[in-house]
Amino acid sequence: MTRYSVDLDQHQLVASWGTGEGDLSTRIAVLPDGADTSVLLALARSLTQLSAAAWRTYTHPASAADSLEPNSEGWRREKEREAFGEVPGAIAEPHLPHGGAMMVSYSALVESAHRVGRALHDLDDEALVKAVLAEAAFELAAVENAELGDLTSRAQQAVLLSREDASPVQVAAADRLLQQDPFGPAELFSAVDPTAAAVAAAHWLAAAAEVAAESSGEHPTQVVLEADNIESLPHETPTLVLGLIEDGATPHEAVTKLVRHAMHITDGLLLDPVALRDQLEDFEETVAEHTGEDDPDLDDVAVRLTPLDPKRPARDLLEDLLAGIHGCWLLHSDSGEDDEDDEDLGDAEDWDDEQAEEHQRRSHERFARLVRETAAANRDRLI
Template sequence: MTRYSIDPDRRELIATWGTGAGDLATRVAPLPTGPGIAVLLDLARALAQLSEAAWLTYTHPASAAASMEPNSEGWRREEERKHFAEVADAIAKPNLPSGGSMVVSYSPLIESANRIGRALHELDDSALTEAVLAETATELTAVENAELGDLTGRTKQAVLLSREDASPVQVAAADRLLKQDPFGPAALCSDLDPTAAAVAAAAHWLAAAADVTADASGHAPVHIVREADNIEALPHETPTLVLGLIEDGATPYEAVTGLVRHALHITDGLLPDPDALREQLDDLEETLAEYSDDEADLDNITLRLTPLDPKRPARDLLEDLLTGIHGCRLLHSEYDDLDHEDDTNAEDWTDEQAEQHQRRSRERFARLVREAAAAHRDRLI
């Protein structure tokens, strides 16, 4: 979301937003010299609240809800998204106190717009009002562009957000990047929506990498990353979970969006899967029963409600899955025939020979993964 600040010395309203590679800022408008700082801060806070409400319609789209029936969560999300068209009117003609009371909207988006309008009404500066209307239009357009998969300009802030759905445009873009570099180029994390990148790139290409490594090692694909953890410490739990979901018939889209949605619900203070929690509690009870009263250290026994970081679930998932691809290569290199084609004992290699060997091994693995990904392209959708 975009943050808004007041520069009290220069009397300026400033907007800032993240891009994945750092934050950007722009001056929205000069501020009138007469009013105190409090009303100016009210305006900045209301603008930030509007941005948060607008981006919530992007991270929690109606398309990701279980039902669109009247008064359901999906219906509520769809109605909130429709309010984009009413924001400008709410700012220009806000609900004002009358007779000791004031109309308050049920819509967080529209109520934020009303708060902006009331602050502007108190400031009574036509140039500032015009600038704020232009700024809110820019922010709403950024959300609309993100929905279309266009993450340029102001919309770049979407790369920092976790979305319950994945844009086909972003999925295709991520797939193209991984085709160029199956290990995950930097642009995958800096330029693309992380949920879409995890769907196309990480989950699909991780599955391909696991298949290639399974052929070389004889281990089942779902166990590959866990086996690689014996070579190098890896966050193997999440990649193994995703590989298991795909093995059970889930598509990369279903596996990734399901995990992200679950984590976002927990972030929102919801309990999305009571049955799964009951199973976790049963397992925890068994764990506690293994300790005697003298040995139990409850501080070291915890229960994770989600395998992902609830503050950044999509990016956390993407990073873990890319690490999983790296783990596949580690295990593949242990079994690949390329490792045994040199007559020279590896212990006698020069640094240059070792580097050449690593490069050939990496290139061979990348080629095999590209072939496997192409052969199973149908599972990407």
């Protein structure tokens, strides 16, 4: 979301937002002379709340809800997204206290706009009102652009957000980047929505796992776990995703399921308590088996509710999936299939740094070629 602040030295209202590569900021307006600092801070705080509410309609779209029936979660999300059109009016003519009472909107977005309007009413500056209305329109347009898969300008902040669904446009963009570099170019983290990037990465991980399985003799779902014996890897999540795909899930289904679950944990929700109960029972049996005790003490043992970082689940998943692709290359390289192609480099035990780097470059290129071929052969899995 965009964060708004008051520059006391320049007496300006400032907006800042993240881009995946760092933060950008811009001046929104010059603030009126003599204004009370608390009122200025109320304006900045309300604008930040407005941005947060607007971007929540992006990260929690109605399309990701189970139902759109009246009063369902999906229905509420639809109504909140439709409320974008009410924002300008709420800012220009906010609800004000009257007779010791004040109307409060059920919509977090609209109520934030009313708070912005009330702060502007207290400041009583026509030029500031115009500037804030233009800024609110620009912020809402950024959300709309992100929904369409256009992550340019202010909408680029979407690369830092986890979303319960994935834009087909963004999935296609991530797929093209992975086609160029199956190990994952830096642009995946600065130009693409992370949930969509993770969907594409899951498809490429499955392809990499097939290549590694063929060369190593391991099952495709176990290759990242086996590669962890060569180099320490975050193997749990890639192995879980490979298992879901092996069981018939599409990359989109596997990724959005994990991201959505982690986002619910972040929101303080546990949607499947029965599954948690089963997990705890299995966990207690595992601890009992490990300790040899029939009734082990679990007071000091923690259980993870999600394998992802709940503060940044989509980007965390993307990082793990790319690490899984690297692990597949490790296992493929360790199988020795590249040895015959590197005979011109001499005996591996006698390689200097330059020869070792050349071997690794060739190995990367050979593996990438095989993964591209496998990914192309299974493209219907991604689409």
